[in-house]
Amino acid sequence: MLVSLEIIHHLGYLEKEMVKSNTVIAATKEKEMVPCARDVLELESTFEKLEQELREINRNHAALRQNLIELMDIDSLLRMTEDFFEEPGNQRCSPNELFIAGVIKQERFPAFEKVLWRLFHGNFVLRHAEMQATEELQAVRGAVKKDVFIIFVQGDHVREKIRKVCEGFRASLYSCPKTLYEPKQMSTSVMTQMEDLRMILRRTEEYRAGVLTRAAEHVQEWGSKVKKMKAIYYTLNLCNIDITQKLIVAEIWCPVSDLTLVQSALIKGSEQSGSSVTPVLNRIQTQQTPPTFNRTNTFTEGFQAIIDAYGVGTYQEINPASYTIVTFPFLFAVMFGDCGHGLVMTLFAVWVTSQLTDVVIGGRYIILLMGMFSIYTGLIYNDCFSKSFNIFGSSWCVLSMFHPHGPWQNETLHEYHHLQLNPFVPGVYSGDPYVFGIDPVWNIASNKLSFLNSFKMKMSVILGVSHMLFGVALSLVNFVHFRKFQDIFLQFVPQLIFMLSLFGYLIFLILYKWCITLRSETAPSILLLFINMMLFDYQSEHVLLYRGQVVGSSLVLAGIVGGWSECKFTLSHLQNHDCALQQKWLPTAPGVSMGDIFVYQAIHTIEFCLGCISNTASYLRLWALSLAHAELSEVLWRMVLQVGLKISSGMGSLMLVVLFAAFAVLTVTVLLIMEGLSAFLHALRLHWVEFQNKFYEGSGYKFTPLSFDSLLKTQQ
Amino acid sequence: MASLLFCGPKLAACGLVLSIWGVIMLAMLGIFFTTHSAVLREDVPFTAEDFKGEALQNIYKLYNQVGYNCFIAAVLYVGIGFLSFCQVRLNKRKEYLVH
Numbered sequence: 071m072l073v074s075l076e077i078i079h080h081l082g083y084l085e086k087e088m089v090k091s092n093t094v095i096a097a098t099k100e101k102e103m104v105p106c107a108r109d110v111l112e113l114e115s116t117f118e119k120l121e122q123e124l125r126e127i128n129r130n131h132a133a134l135r136q137n138l139i140e141l142m143d144i145d146s147l148l149r150m151t152e153d154f155f156e157e158p159g160n161q162r163c164s165p166n167e168l169f170i171a172g173v174i175k176q177e178r179f180p181a182f183e184k185v186l187w188r189l190f191h192g193n194f195v196l197r198h199a200e201m202q203a204t205e206e207l208q209a210v211r212g213a214v215k216k217d218v219f220i221i222f223v224q225g226d227h228v229r230e231k232i233r234k235v236c237e238g239f240r241a242s243l244y245s246c247p248k249t250l251y252e253p254k255q256m257s258t259s260v261m262t263q264m265e266d267l268r269m270i271l272r273r274t275e276e277y278r279a280g281v282l283t284r285a286a287e288h289v290q291e292w293g294s295k296v297k298k299m300k301a302i303y304y305t306l307n308l309c310n311i312d313i314t315q316k317l318i319v320a321e322i323w324c325p326v327s328d329l330t331l332v333q334s335a336l337i338k339g340s341e342q343s344g345s346s347v348t349p350v351l352n353r354i355q356t357q358q359t360p361p362t363f364n365r366t367n368t369f370t371e372g373f374q375a376i377i378d379a380y381g382v383g384t385y386q387e388i389n390p391a392s393y394t395i396v397t398f399p400f401l402f403a404v405m406f407g408d409c410g411h412g413l414v415m416t417l418f419a420v421w422v423t424s425q426l427t428d429v430v431i432g433g434r435y436i437i438l439l440m441g442m443f444s445i446y447t448g449l450i451y452n453d454c455f456s457k458s459f460n461i462f463g464s465s466w467c468v469l470s471m472f473h474p475h476g477p478w479q480n481e482t483l484h485e486y487h488h489l490q491l492n493p494f495v496p497g498v499y500s501g502d503p504y505v506f507g508i509d510p511v512w513n514i515a516s517n518k519l520s521f522l523n524s525f526k527m528k529m530s531v532i533l534g535v536s537h538m539l540f541g542v543a544l545s546l547v548n549f550v551h552f553r554k555f556q557d558i559f560l561q562f563v564p565q566l567i568f569m570l571s572l573f574g575y576l577i578f579l580i581l582y583k584w585c586i587t588l589r590s591e592t593a594p595s596i597l598l599l600f601i602n603m604m605l606f607d608y609q610s611e612h613v614l615l616y617r618g619q620v621v622g623s624s625l626v627l628a629g630i631v632g633g634w635s636e637c638k639f640t641l642s643h644l645q646n647h648d649c650a651l652q653q654k655w656l657p658t659a660p661g662v663s664m665g666d667i668f669v670y671q672a673i674h675t676i677e678f679c680l681g682c683i684s685n686t687a688s689y690l691r692l693w694a695l696s697l698a699h700a701e702l703s704e705v706l707w708r709m710v711l712q713v714g715l716k717i718s719s720g721m722g723s724l725m726l727v728v729l730f731a732a733f734a735v736l737t738v739t740v741l742l743i744m745e746g747l748s749a750f751l752h753a754l755r756l757h758w759v760e761f762q763n764k765f766y767e768g769s770g771y772k773f774t775p776l777s778f779d780s781l782l783k784t785q786q
Numbered sequence: 787m788a789s790l791l792f793c794g795p796k797l798a799a800c801g802l803v804l805s806i807w808g809v810i811m812l813a814m815l816g817i818f819f820t821t822h823s824a825v826l827r828e829d830v831p832f833t834a835e836d837f838k839g840e841a842l843q844n845i846y847k848l849y850n851q852v853g854y855n856c857f858i859a860a861v862l863y864v865g866i867g868f869l870s871f872c873q874v875r876l877n878k879r880k881e882y883l884v885h
Contacts (some may be wrong), residue, residue: 235793414807455811457825511824708828717798718851723858727866730808 077110077296080117084289085123085469088282110299113292127278134274138267141260143173143216144244146201148257154197170223170232174241175202176215182239189231199243209763288737292748298778305776315760316346323773327352336441359385359575363773370395372432381768388547390757390766392744397761398753399439400447405529405695405749406440408703409448410455411741416441440750450507451696455737458513462505470497488516494589522700526693528580532758535573538682541764542566548765565764568679573686576600577765685760699745706736791876798873805867812860819853822846 118357151171174182179198186194198219219241221232236243281439309320329351336349362383366374374391376459383389406412419438422431452458468491472478476495493499503509508525512518542565549558579596714722714729762768793801818826822845830852836844 460823460825510825514827712829715829715852715855717855718831718848722852722855723862726812726855726859727808727862730812730863731804734804734807 077114077117078300079119081289081296083121083123083294084117084285085293088286088289090417091279091282099341103126109295109533113295117292120281123281124278127274127281131271131274131278134267134271138271139559140242140263141264141267143201143218143242144263145257145260147173147218147220147244148260148479149583150197150199151220152257153199154220170229170236170243171218171220172236172241172243173201173216174236174239176217178228178239178241179217179219182219182235182241185235185239186232189235190223190228193224196220206505209518239759265722294782297781301776301778321354325363325773341452345551359770361385361773362770363389366391369435372434372436373398375432376436376757377755378772380762381766382770382772384767386551387767387770388544388551388765390544390762393540393544394757395439398757399436399443401533401692401753401756402440402749403443403447404529404692405752406444406699406745407447407451407696408453408455408699408741409736412441412444412446412448414738415442415444415742415746437504440746451700452508452510452513453700453703456707458510460510464509464511465500465502465504466491466493466509467500467509468497490517519697523693523697526696527690528584530689531573532580532691534686535569535577536755537689537756537761538685538764539566539569541761544763551733565678569682573682680776681763685763688760689756691756695745695749699741699749702741702745706733706741791873791880793873795874795877795881798870798877801870802867802874805863805870808863809860809867812856812863816853816856816860819849819856822849 168293183196186196196219198217201216201218223232233243259386306318311316311317312319333351336351340347340349362385364374364383370391373394374389376384377389377391377394403412416438419434419441422434423438426434470487471475471491474491475497478489508522512521516520542562545565546558546562549555549562576596579599583593583596710729710733713725717725803847815826819830827851830848832845832848836848
């Protein structure tokens, strides 16, 4: 529609003029109604009028300014001739003599002089003076320096020659008074003319400012109206026009539950615009895939956005966003795990959510949840700015290691630098583990990392395998919904058997080893057990974890068998499918043979098996990042805050004030922002790749209805 | 009164947030030091001589010293917080005056 293009052009010109003259553009506060077709014409005429007015004002302004410049030139010229005439010996000039006065750019003057010399062979008098650059002159003309010159020359046809030279040098010539008295008269008349011109210029500027200010009150409202109209016309252009040229037929996608809403909106629209035809809404069958539409509110919007960033879900497949609301902040928190930092993050998120309600930031609820979950995992890791809380009383007691209960004496402390608590000495370990989380004694133990690493690695594997099994379970839901029952048997069951027999067994070993009591010197390593199981290596010198271990390892065989079964069964399935194709329709691809399908399926099986292992290993990043965070936190405390705490003199408090400020700034920038972003990214990757490749297809396209809010937001 | 304003609105707000955090965290640290928490033992500056003679009382005295340092720092942060709060208010007043 050409109409709206013109309007946009006018509007752009208006806004440019306003910016040039520094007019304040008022922001609209109320939401305007959607404009109707009559408004288009009204706006168009308003804009045209305004633009014409502005252009005329600008033209007049430019012309007036030019006049003013000329008058200023004449004024300074007159002053110079006054000086010149007051020099002795220049009072009279003979009638044959001629003098010409003008203004030229200062940089051109030497060349001008040379040309005149060549022309008149030195038979002339040339005087020049720099024009005083008053402020007004500079404002009107700019910073160009100009010189006033006056030429005395004798001869007849010199006027034309000089005029040509001056034209060549773009010097402006002015008529000059011949006697002493004329300058004064001319000067006064020039002065009055200049005063008049200045007043007119001021009036012009005021008028223009008034026009622009009046327009500025409405310009934003007009702008948004024009944008809406453009969007409406663009959408209308996508519809078809009926044969009778009077109706518009549109094929739209619409959520089934909203059909009545759409119908009532159509009827309301037709009533408002006063047309006599009632709109008709029919449901039609189509082979096309509909777009994917997930209803979200402000809370779930952020999570849906991060799922859609990877791929919009295929029509009607299960939407992982609802589970992501819990699993994503949880996996983030496992990697972030510090209740002090989590508290700061939560407070920040609460502030953002409460203060900035008009600016919709989709991520604020994500950050709020991440912070809250971090407080929880921070309490479990018992880590607050790298220090632990001893709320419930530690289960370890160092005092019991001393005489009379235990082996240590007073001298033992002086002899050895490192001493190890022995849990089998009565009283050292109370028998009940710490009520909630990691025991605070580990914070001051020097072998803290050996313990925590083992714990976090095993925890990562457990969390990873659970997450992936959940993904596989979701694929079952997909199969049931799309009625692909053979796939349940051929894909879901082998996958499940494989994962459970291999990684489920690993988790069982981990949990079993955690629950029983072992002597740490003789405890078997789960990793070695697992490797030996895969290599079918059962030598009796290895201490077995439990009696039936040989039996347990046969489960692995089952897993491998299960994996291969997928290969065979899917092969036969595809064979049947191929035959069916050949019977019913044209053969799809003549080169497809049984061998190809077999190879393809074998590759798929191997990919799944190896993928399971690599994905499980990938979850070890949960351990790696939480270790990095804990270590960074400890380094920051030790290198920054501890320096201030260790000063015992009076200046200690002042140093503490300064160092605490540094500690706070570094905590926010390094630990909260950098580590936060890093953990966010890794949690996101775990969701997108390791979790979603078990069930998510993500090959749909999004349902994008016309929305004025998003339109105005994107264009602002 | 205008010359009392020496920092912009953002710096004053940062100062206020920092002071609140400082007051809370340093006060809690002070409490944990004066109750002789074992977790903070690396932050207390003891030397080998403290272990001779009245070892326990020496250690406790050092703990208390660090605790008092923390409390003094917390009080200083109350002062800084008050100053930042005044700056924030002055900035807001200046903002209203211009318009």
